[in-house]
Structures are given as structure tokens and as C-alpha cells.
Amino acid sequence: MPSKEIDMIKVLETKLKGKPVQIQLGHLGTAAVQASAGAYKDVLKAMLEADEKTAVTAITGIDLGANIGVYYHIRTSNAFITIQAEVPKENPKIATVTDLMSGAAFHELEVADLLGVVFEGHPSPGRLVLPENWPEGIYPLRKDVKASEVKLNPPSTVDEKLSDEGKLVKIVIGPQHPALLEPEKFAVTVDGETVKNVEPRIGYVHRGIEKASESRTYLQDVYLVERICGICNSCHATAFVETVEKILKTDVPHRAKYLRTIILELNRLHSHLLTLGHAGLEIGYETLFQYFWRDREPIMDLIEIVTGNRVISSSMTVGGVRRDIKDTDIPKIKTVLTDLRKKLPFYKEIYENEPSLKMRMQKVGTLSKEDALKLCVVGPVARGSGVDIDVRKDEPYEAYGEIPFKVITYTAGDTWSRMNVRMDEVEESINIIEYALDNMPAGAYRVKVPRVVPAGEAVNRVEAPRGELFYYVKSNGTAYPERVKVRTPTFANIPSFLKTAIGESIADIPPNFVSLDPCFSCTDR
Amino acid sequence: MTNIATWARLKSPWVLHFNSGACNGCDIEIVALLTPKYDVERFGIKLEPSPRHADVLLTTGCVTEQCAERLKRIYEQMPQPKFVVAIGACACSGGVFAGNYNVVGGVDKVIPVNAYIPGCPPRPEAIIDGVVKLLNSLKPPKPIKKEAKIDAE
Numbered sequence: 237m238p239s240k241e242i243d244m245i246k247v248l249e250t251k252l253k254g255k256p257v258q259i260q261l262g263h264l265g266t267a268a269v270q271a272s273a274g275a276y277k278d279v280l281k282a283m284l285e286a287d288e289k290t291a292v293t294a295i296t297g298i299d300l301g302a303n304i305g306v307y308y309h310i311r312t313s314n315a316f317i318t319i320q321a322e323v324p325k326e327n328p329k330i331a332t333v334t335d336l337m338s339g340a341a342f343h344e345l346e347v348a349d350l351l352g353v354v355f356e357g358h359p360s361p362g363r364l365v366l367p368e369n370w371p372e373g374i375y376p377l378r379k380d381v382k383a384s385e386v387k388l389n390p391p392s393t394v395d396e397k398l399s400d401e402g403k404l405v406k407i408v409i410g411p412q413h414p415a416l417l418e419p420e421k422f423a424v425t426v427d428g429e430t431v432k433n434v435e436p437r438i439g440y441v442h443r444g445i446e447k448a449s450e451s452r453t454y455l456q457d458v459y460l461v462e463r464i465c466g467i468c469n470s471c472h473a474t475a476f477v478e479t480v481e482k483i484l485k486t487d488v489p490h491r492a493k494y495l496r497t498i499i500l501e502l503n504r505l506h507s508h509l510l511t512l513g514h515a516g517l518e519i520g521y522e523t524l525f526q527y528f529w530r531d532r533e534p535i536m537d538l539i540e541i542v543t544g545n546r547v548i549s550s551s552m553t554v555g556g557v558r559r560d561i562k563d564t565d566i567p568k569i570k571t572v573l574t575d576l577r578k579k580l581p582f583y584k585e586i587y588e589n590e591p592s593l594k595m596r597m598q599k600v601g602t603l604s605k606e607d608a609l610k611l612c613v614v615g616p617v618a619r620g621s622g623v624d625i626d627v628r629k630d631e632p633y634e635a636y637g638e639i640p641f642k643v644i645t646y647t648a649g650d651t652w653s654r655m656n657v658r659m660d661e662v663e664e665s666i667n668i669i670e671y672a673l674d675n676m677p678a679g680a681y682r683v684k685v686p687r688v689v690p691a692g693e694a695v696n697r698v699e700a701p702r703g704e705l706f707y708y709v710k711s712n713g714t715a716y717p718e719r720v721k722v723r724t725p726t727f728a729n730i731p732s733f734l735k736t737a738i739g740e741s742i743a744d745i746p747p748n749f750v751s752l753d754p755c756f757s758c759t760d761r
Numbered sequence: 762m763t764n765i766a767t768w769a770r771l772k773s774p775w776v777l778h779f780n781s782g783a784c785n786g787c788d789i790e791i792v793a794l795l796t797p798k799y800d801v802e803r804f805g806i807k808l809e810p811s812p813r814h815a816d817v818l819l820t821t822g823c824v825t826e827q828c829a830e831r832l833k834r835i836y837e838q839m840p841q842p843k844f845v846v847a848i849g850a851c852a853c854s855g856g857v858f859a860g861n862y863n864v865v866g867g868v869d870k871v872i873p874v875n876a877y878i879p880g881c882p883p884r885p886e887a888i889i890d891g892v893v894k895l896l897n898s899l900k901p902p903k904p905i906k907k908e909a910k911i912d913a914e
Binding site: 366367369370376381386388411412413418419439440441442443444445447448459460463464465466467469510525526529530532533536546547548755757 | 779780781782783784785786787788789790792793796797798810812822823825826827828831835856857858860861862863864881882884
């Protein structure tokens with residue numbers, strides 16, 4: 237346990253003397269604070285006062301029988317603390333924390349949608365992921381609701397009109413739109429060219445994965461959670477199996493840790509190259525898009541060499557990885573990486589000095605450091621605004637604790653900074669893979685684990701290409717998990733887009749939006 | 762006249778891509794088709810943003826409740842004759858998500874499908890193969906002699 241975590245616990249112990257609060261160390265794999273429904277805000281306040289980097293990572297809702305648990309997972313500079321509160325199922329009301337942290341708004345809406353918890357004082361209550369014609373009073377993540385028995389109301393046939401109220405014009409982008417690869421809807425209100433408001437409607441890709449994972453075994457769930465997102469699939473699988481390993485108290489072989497690190501970094505490489513190219517497409521620079529995607533293909537081939545499949549790799553399993561790397565493949569991998577490294581200065585030059593690219597990206601979608609902290613953003617979006625959070629450094633998992641690498645930060649906070657964070661991280665990823673290949677320990681690459689997982693719960697974080705990916709798993713002592721909660725990075729980053737788009741030109745929306753590297757299949761699950 | 766239209770359609774099918782609830786895995790493989798390594802534009806296949814100009818609808822992912830109506834509407838907006846290709850296990854049958862709440866199932870639960878390309882996700886080569894098979898099935902039947910001649914060339 238990091239010493240800072242213990243520091244934070246000491247601070248909490250002094251500040252919260254006399255309050256109905258219990259502090260447990262080492263529970264959930266990290267620290268957990270049990271607070272009554274009234275006192276959890278005091279804990280949060282105390283943490284905010286002690287550390288400016290305090291932010292909500294996720295809010296988990298869980299059906300506990302008579303009560304509904306509302307768990308606030310909070311990250312600070314170096315600690316990760318869970319505040320556990322409970323509300324009765326008959327009257328599930330709890331006060332909102334959005335007044336302390338505006339980034340919690342989306343998280344609260346999700347718990348309200350899926351478990352029916354009422355967050356009193358929430359600024360914009362409403363549906364988040366479920367369809368508009370979802371029946372009232374049915375909350376899919378409650379245990380008494382069967383997935384196959386839910387009958388939806390007939391869909392509304394009224395079309396949304398493009399309203400024209402005086403000077404303001406409402407433009408609806410999506411669900412099917414040339415600029416969106418995924419079906420989501422954004423209603424943009426504009427005054428001339430200037431954006432006045434953005435209303436998101438997500439949930440078009442909501443597939444009920446959290447509920448589905450409860451009816452599958454842990455091993456089947458690995459393949460299910462991988463399919464939350466086709467781009468960062470290895471990160472989802474790693475985050476899930478690590479959480480289960482924490483409950484099982486299994487030690488993964490040293491070699492498996494290195495193999496996982498290599499697969500994760502290959503995943504990051506292909507994801508970053510994808511986004512860097514996609515950004516070119518969005519600003520009308522198609523040549524850049526084609527160039528990046530040309531150089532991404534060799535990385536896809538590497539993923540195939542290492543894992544056996546191009547996209548969904550299915551290489552992680554509880555207790556290790558499913559296949560070893562062949563010694564004869566290592567030179568091949570190194571050659572491809574060296575080739576890519578040689579091409580990087582060319583791309584770096586484009587991203588740093590190409591005037592047309594700078595005109596479309598600099599001073600677009602600027603997110604200040606204060607806002608980044610308040611909105612609880614993660615990953616390259618936070619690092620582009622000068623917040624140096626990276627789970628690989630803050631809470632090293634797999635082999636990251638043994639491998640030297642830099643956390644890239646830029647301070648301007650605009651689209652250009654965010655893309656340059658990714659540009660530099662490509663090089664760091666190559667370094668990490670090369671180091672891991674050179675220092676790969678010998679030995680087994682997986683251990684056998686029991687299929688039945690003892691009762692327990694754990695939280696886990698992984699740095700996905702888009703930022704911090706969070707998993708919470710609760711086991712009830714059977715082969716099936718009791719609850720799997722996933723908080724994906726894009727879910728945490730969308731509020732920043734809603735804030736930065738306002739006041740800018742409508743033409744700046746595509747580059748600003750793509751700089752989040754949005755992934756809605758992750759967001760909706 | 763019909764022959765000319767079919768010939769033109771075969772030489773340059775315009776495709777529309779719609780994601781009705783996919784995990785992005787199939788989607789990035791479709792985009793990869795358009796980039797230098799696979800480059801399907803050399804066959805005249807062009808990704809078209811508007812359903813009104815498209816001949817072929819490439820769908821990915823299982824159909825969620827929210828997307829079902831939208832998918833139907835996009836299909837109705839396409840001009841005749843139109844063809845639907847279901848790409849990936851989810852689009853074919855619902856895949857791992859079949860039976861979840863909020864999931865209707867495969868694409869064929871909502872609109873008719875002409876070609877299924879299974880895989881999770883299918884490789885770009887498989888997608889090209891599927892689309893080419895669909896296009897070949899549209900060719901008007903020719904006298905056997907003539908086809909033999911083409912083969913000989």
C-alpha cells in the first residue's frame with residue numbers, strides 16, 4: 237500500500253473524529269471508508285481539502301437486498317479510496333455530490349438510471365443510458381429484474397424538430413452522422429456560428445453488459461468484457477482479470493506480467509495511431525489519416541503475432557495469459573517497432589509545425605487545469621491540461637513498476653496539446669515494449685486458478701489508451717460474480733467536451749470532440 | 762437499360778456504414794478497408810455518408826432498442842435496389858450480447874439481410890470477400906459459353 241494512502245487515512249481519521257464513519261485499510265484491495273448516508277459528504281469534503289487532485293473515479297450502485305449500496309470511488313494524488321454508503325431500497329434517496337465535484341453528474345445519472353437511486357439536488361436529472369421508452373420503475377441492475385422479461389413501451393413516433401427559437405438554432409448531430417462512427421446524439425444550439433449549448437444523448441450502444449456478466453462465469457466474463465470495446469479490449473480484459481486475481485489473492489507469474497504489459501502497450505500503440513489519424517480526417521487532412529493508418533497496420537500484424545488475432549485478442553485469462561511469445565517472433569517485433577520509431581519524427585514535425593493543423597487545433601477546446609480537476613477528467617485529456625495522472629505510475633500494475641518511462645504532460649489544455657500527448661506516448665510505448673522484450677523473465681506464463689471465487693470484493697484501475705479504466709467486482713462465493721461495475725475513460729471525459737465546446741465555433745466541434753478520443757461502446761456498455 | 766445500371770452498380774458500389782450497437786471492433790476493420798493496405802477504393806467501393814446515395818448498407822453490432830427504429834429508417838431511406846451486409850457475429854445473430862436487456866438481436870430481426878460475414882471481428886479480407894460474393898450474386902445470369910470465354914481470357 238502506498239504510504240500516501242496511509243497519510244490520507246490519517247488525515248481522514250483526525251478530520252472525521254466523532255462522525256459515523258468507519259475506516260478499513262486493505263479492504264477492496266485499497267482503503268475503504270464506510271460512512272452512513274449522511275456522513276459520506278463530510279469524508280469527501282475532508283479529502284478535497286487535503287488534496288487538490290481529489291476526483292471521483294466512479295460511483296457504483298449495488299443491490300444488497302434490503303438496501304442499495306452507493307459506493308464512491310475517489311482518487312487522490314496517490315491514494316484510491318472507496319466511500320461506502322447505503323440507502324434503503326423502499327426510499328432510495330441520497331444527496332448529490334455535484335455541488336462539490338461537477339464531474340460526478342454523469343456517474344450519478346447512471347446509478348439513477350440503472351438502480352433507481354434518487355440523487356437529491358442533481359442539476360439535470362433524466363435518462364442517461366436507457367431508452368426513452370424504458371418502462372418506469374424497472375431498474376435493470378436490481379436483482380429481481382430478469383433481463384429477458386423487460387417489455388419496453390412502444391417507441392414514440394414524434395420526430396425531434398430542428399427548433400428555431402428566434403436567433404438560436406438547434407442542430408441535431410446523430411445518431412447516424414458522417415462524422416460519428418458510432419450512434420450517439422448531440423443537440424447543439426448555435427447562435428450564428430457560435431455554440432451556445434450542447435445536450436448529449438448517449439446510450440445508443442447500451443447492451444446491458446454489467447447485468448449480463450452476472451449470469452456468466454468469471455472465465456466467460458473475460459470474453460464478455462473484452463467486447464465492451466473493440467479498440468482497448470486488452471485493457472478491459474486485464475482490468476477484469478486483475479480484479480478477480482485480487483479477490484482470489486493469486487500471484488501472477490513474473491513472465492505473464494511482462495507479456496501482459498507488451499500486449500497492453502501494443503494496444504495503446506494501435507489506439508493512439510488510430511486517433512492521431514482520425515483527427516487528421518476530422519480537420520480535413522485526409523493524407524495524414526491515410527499515412528497514420530498505413531503505419532498502424534504493421535502494429536495490427538504484431539498484435540496478431542503475439543496474441544493470435546488482429547483486434548479482439550482474447551489473450552488475458554485469470555492467472556496469466558493464454559499463450560506465450562515465441563523467441564523467433566521477438567526479432568520480428570523489434571524490426572517493426574524500429575521502423576515505426578524511424579517514422580515518428582516525420583509525424584512529430586507535422587503535429588508540431590504544420591500551419592494548417594495548428595490553425596485547426598491550437599486554442600480549440602481549451603480546458604484549464606482547474607476545470608480538468610473539477611470535471612474529474614482522465615488520461616490524455618487530463619495530461620494535456622497539465623494534470624499528471626497516469627495509473628501506470630500512480631499505482632503500478634503488471635510490470636510497469638519495473639519499467640522506466642515518462643508521463644507526458646502538456647500545459648496548454650487545447651486540442652493540439654491532447655493530440656501531442658498521444659504523439660509522445662507512442663514513442664514511450666515503443667520504449668516500454670522494447671524494454672519488456674529485452675528484460676523478459678523466464679518461467680511460466682500462467683497459473684491454474686479455481687473456477688469458484690471466494691466471497692469478496694475488489695477495485696482495480698488500469699491506464700487504457702483513453703485514460704483510467706476502473707473495475708469493481710464483487711464475488712458471492714460462487715462461479716458467477718455478484719456485481720461487475722465498469723467505468724470507462726470516455727464516460728469521465730465527456731463532461732469536458734460539453735464545457736469546452738460552448739462559446740466556440742461550430743466548425744471547431746469535430747477536432748475538439750475527436751481529441752477526447754471518444755469511444756461510445758465503452759461509455760454505454 | 763437495367764443491364765447498364767447493374768454494370769454500373771457492380772463497378773462502383775457505394776456503401777453506407779451504420780453501427781447499431783457494435784463494440785468498434787468491426788468498425789475499425791471497415792475503416793481499415795479504406796486505408797492503404799486494403800484500399801477497397803480500387804474496386805470502386807466508396808464509403809458514402811448519406812443513406813440516400815448508398816447501394817449497400819454495412820451494419821455492425823447487435824441492434825439495441827434505441828437503434829432499431831433508426832436502422833429501419835436508414836434502410837427505408839436507401840433507394841432501390843438495396844443490399845444489406847451484416848458484419849460480425851453480433852450483427853449476424855446478436856453474438857455475445859444476445860438475450861441482454863436493451864438488445865433486440867441480430868440485424869435480420871429488424872431489416873432483411875443479403876449477406877452475413879461472421880467473425881469477431883471478421884478480418885478485412887473476409888469483409889472484402891463477403892462484399893465481392895454479394896456483388897457476384899447480382900450479376901445477371903450469362904450463357905455458359907460466354908462465361909467460359911471470360912475465364913479463358
